[in-house]
Amino acid sequence: MTVSGLLEVFEDLKGVDVNEFRRILSRFNISYESIARKPVHGLSAGQSVIIRLALTLASRPRAIMIDEPFENVDPARRSVISSLLLEYGEEGLIVTHELDVLKSFGSMDAYLVIEGRVYGPIGVDKLLNSGIVEGEVKDALTIYINGKPYSVVEGKGIKFTEMGSLNRLYGLIG
Numbered sequence: 001m002t003v004s005g006l007l008e009v010f011e012d013l014k015g016v017d018v019n020e021f022r023r024i025l026s027r028f029n030i031s032y033e034s035i036a037r038k039p040v041h042g043l044s045a046g047q048s049v050i051i052r053l054a055l056t057l058a059s060r061p062r063a064i065m066i067d068e069p070f071e072n073v074d075p076a077r078r079s080v081i082s083s084l085l086l087e088y089g090e091e092g093l094i095v096t097h098e099l100d101v102l103k104s105f106g107s108m109d110a111y112l113v114i115e116g117r118v119y120g121p122i123g124v125d126k127l128l129n130s131g132i133v134e135g136e137v138k139d140a141l142t143i144y145i146n147g148k149p150y151s152v153v154e155g156k157g158i159k160f161t162e163m164g165s166l167n168r169l170y171g172l173i174g
Contacts, residue, residue, distance in 0.1 A: 003043070003051060004036040014059040021058035025050070027080050045072035053081060057088045064092030070101050079104070097166045102128055112143060112166070119143045122152060131157030132169070145169060 010016040022032045028050050043051060053069055070078045082104035102124050110127050111120035122141050130152045136142045137151035
């Protein structure tokens with residue numbers, strides 16, 4: 001199936017606004033004409049993420065739930081994705097391991113999912129100003145990794161801003 005075929009399907013099923021889809025693509029400097037005839041399976045990983053995001057947002061959802069919208073996307077385009085999510089989303093859930101994109105969502109709450117457990121909420125700004133230290137610290141968010149307690153503490157420990165990705169938690173403290 002081509003991108004234009006996929007767009008037609010989503011237009012019929014989800015009410016995707018074709019003009020809005022094109023406008024969203026243009027924010028990434030991608031012209032619809034340049035990808036319309038490409039087979040969906042022939043898109044790069046980054047293009048695929050952008051096409052799926054554009055289809056989602058062009059349907060004007062009330063709530064956005066999106067998994068890894070920044071994966072395989074270069075840093076310049078990550079900032080466009082952040083802007084679009086803030087612009088289109090009134091509420092929702094964004095799943096990501098990428099800590100560098102969180103700056104755009106500073107006033108929102110974050111939850112950490114580690115080894116199947118959910119921890120939080122913690123303000124994104126607070127998380128980005130914090131580090132992780134071994135043990136339980138009073139009045140701090142405590143998480144468990146490999147059965148051991150670690151606390152998220154402002155101004156101390158291994159800084160979240162230096163990790164790049166939450167995946168690094170295991171290598172840093174494991």
